[in-house]
Amino acid sequence: MYSDRIRLSSLHSKVMSADEAATHVVDGMTVGMSGFTRAGEAKAVPMALIKRAKDKPLKISLITGASLGNDLDGLMAEAGLLARRMPFQADAALRKAINGGEVMFIDQHLSHTVEQMRNHQIKKPDLAIIEAVAITEQGHIVPTTSVGNSANLALFADKVIIELNMAHNPNLEGLHDIYIPGERPNRQPIPLMKVDDRIGVSAIPVDPAKIAAIVITDQPDSYSTVTPPDDETQAIANHLIHFFKKEVDAGRLSNSLGPLQAGIGNIANAVMCGLIDSPFENLVMYSEVLQDSTFELIDAGKMVFASGCSITLSQRCNDRVFGNLEKYKDKLVLRPQEISNHPELVRRIGIIGINTALEFDIYGNVNSTHVGGTKMMNGIGGSGDFARNAHMAIFVTKSIAKGGAISSVVPMVAHVDHTEHDVSILVTEQGLADLRGLAPRERARVIIDNCVHPSYRDALNAYFEAACKKGGQTPHLLHDAMDWHTNLEERGHMLKGK
């Protein structure tokens, strides 16, 4: 039974129910789980834990790649299962528990988590629960639709539970490239020079003696909730394509631009879709999540290779890709997020990073995470890994939100995830601000003139002029700047009197 999927016969005896496997998890444990932006998460054992936690208090620290699908983050939060959670999430119920102070959320750069474990800075998992399409003759784990942190979590954990998910296309095997950086002080350079280099092995080389349980499942990943481009996201894409064209014309970029990275979500996905009708050719991606746009670009003949750490697709795109995996397989690779986001590689290959901002300020500081400076939305994710070391760090957002009550461009962001030092280009549907080589006062002029919604332009100009009268490298009137955020909270609009 399952002998084509569990190829090391000594492991056949480890097959058991999810409830039985879940007994390996005890109160207070640090648990690592597979899963990256709704792709390839363990499904059955977490559900068994949720069931248990409802009967009897059970708290764990949960470490994953990124957010989980099948509402697991929310269900675990609601069951009171989560004492601590890192490094990313994107669930309404978990978000509520985090902002209420019930779950301690450690919001990390996604390339940092396993490096910190390796170096004894944070606790290694007691147990890892990893989704697989197969277990090799050596007992090694073949991941499913994400690698994320699965390889290191499995290698660091004392025990491993495998969820063998029959719902995934077995042809996923061969897609993964598992490379683990060596221990310091003898670490060697990561030998990746091109986005399509394969530098590792195709399965996670765990010691089979650590495999405590194998659970057979048959539940698909959740679909992404990405929506088709709208007028504003199309306008953002157009501004960016126009900018790239100018860069190519000036000889500053080649006609294949450079390795592209795109953050998750509607705006970045729409921007990438915009490249279908661009003059650029032979595009490549070196990114975290491969979304619908990646496959639209491949199908359009625009993109020749995409490296990521997970594949997360909408319902519309899912069957097209996973039902025809052989068509895409030689154009794809999935790597550990430590490698997809590694500063060494981001700097070496010169990534063009396109990420979504929650808001940015007139000097180019970006808030990716905190509404009103206090409430967590999702987390910084990989945006900092890319922006900090990228060839070009681009942040995109619509200029207004909530029917105009919110301007995404503010005098001063109330939380900084990316400092002005790390931000090259800002784009809204209004236009594009090229901040390269500019001082803060010059940045403000370019941002206000190009990115701000007309309904906020006068107010930002007035702020900037008044602040400049006071002087400084980065002129500010601190309370006036904060009024924008407190007005929104107290009166429902960022500007007084609206």
Added chain:
Amino acid sequence: MYSDRIRLSSLHSKVMSADEAATHVVDGMTVGMSGFTRAGEAKAVPMALIKRAKDKPLKISLITGASLGNDLDGLMAEAGLLARRMPFQADAALRKAINGGEVMFIDQHLSHTVEQMRNHQIKKPDLAIIEAVAITEQGHIVPTTSVGNSANLALFADKVIIELNMAHNPNLEGLHDIYIPGERPNRQPIPLMKVDDRIGVSAIPVDPAKIAAIVITDQPDSYSTVTPPDDETQAIANHLIHFFKKEVDAGRLSNSLGPLQAGIGNIANAVMCGLIDSPFENLVMYSEVLQDSTFELIDAGKMVFASGCSITLSQRCNDRVFGNLEKYKDKLVLRPQEISNHPELVRRIGIIGINTALEFDIYGNVNSTHVGGTKMMNGIGGSGDFARNAHMAIFVTKSIAKGGAISSVVPMVAHVDHTEHDVSILVTEQGLADLRGLAPRERARVIIDNCVHPSYRDALNAYFEAACKKGGQTPHLLHDAMDWHTNLEERGHMLKGK
């Protein structure tokens, strides 16, 4: 004449006065100059330009490694010579011009400047003025006490002026290791695995045809203004050494700790001096500036190798080092700042970065640059290059300033240079906060309990408790937080009623 120093005889005809050489600089030019934290800056030609600018308007964009010695930054600012300045400065007169909006200051991560030039993101210099101890038989430039950005500035410039400074020990030759990363998309890994690896050449390989002038000078570098440790800096050092001991005991660090990086200035220098009386052995540095403490540690037999991009010493230490260079030469290397600060290397070798904060907040965000969120102090320097990719990012500061009118720990920093994601350890003379693996609310508790001056502890506790009542991942009361900064400005003390 100077044939031992100018070994390519065809260049002998290029020797001229500083005034004559300075005629190569014309209004509107982008000029690159050697110099990194008072070490190895061009001296005579800038003075000639200052003289010219006083007679007749002359404006340039000036790009260096970091700050200049011999008051040049201030004298250039006062002469109205500087239209733009990047990537760092540390001069009172220039600071005033920057904050007044007269000089556009582009405050950059120090590893970014030449990478941005190479990739056509910022303008390359029209002309470079580089201090040298010798010109080789090939016409290549042997730098003096800093490499900084000199190699790339000279290679990118159309014309090069060399200042051959007879005041430097000629034995500096052989100390430098010039490595230039290749062009993308074919860039290879940087082949440095250990702090003492030599990966480049010992002189800057410029085309001699570009050398437009050679000026003979005899003026020494300025001394650093570093002061001996005081009670507070000694206490900071003690807290950090105690922490390192615990890390060693727990097996998380070896007894030689790891490659150390220390920011410039009194506090970081004092912390490094504190290691002389520590139990750690065979220390190595991989840092920007090698200061007094580096040589104290070498003399004490504690440090076996130091890699930097400049040597900047106090008067007390200067003769001891440069008068006995042969004693130290096999324990030192000077590299381009792009390499001393490179994210690939910082991550690979696992640097322990120790940098000075201007202030930090209860959640661990650090302000390194802006007084009151508006006025530039010096610049971010290399602190972000190190903190962002380090094994351990440590920030140090005294808990209070101005006789207690300022708390260095505030509810919310008014300018963020290093986000909470990039900060591992905070230390004041009060104690040490280990933030690794903690959520923001936990960080606040640890920071307030360990780092805050007693005279501010109640106020910060009250702020944190009130903010938590409002909720959020990072609880804040925006106006209450800003009051600390505006109280200081308006009433001379951060707390109301004082």
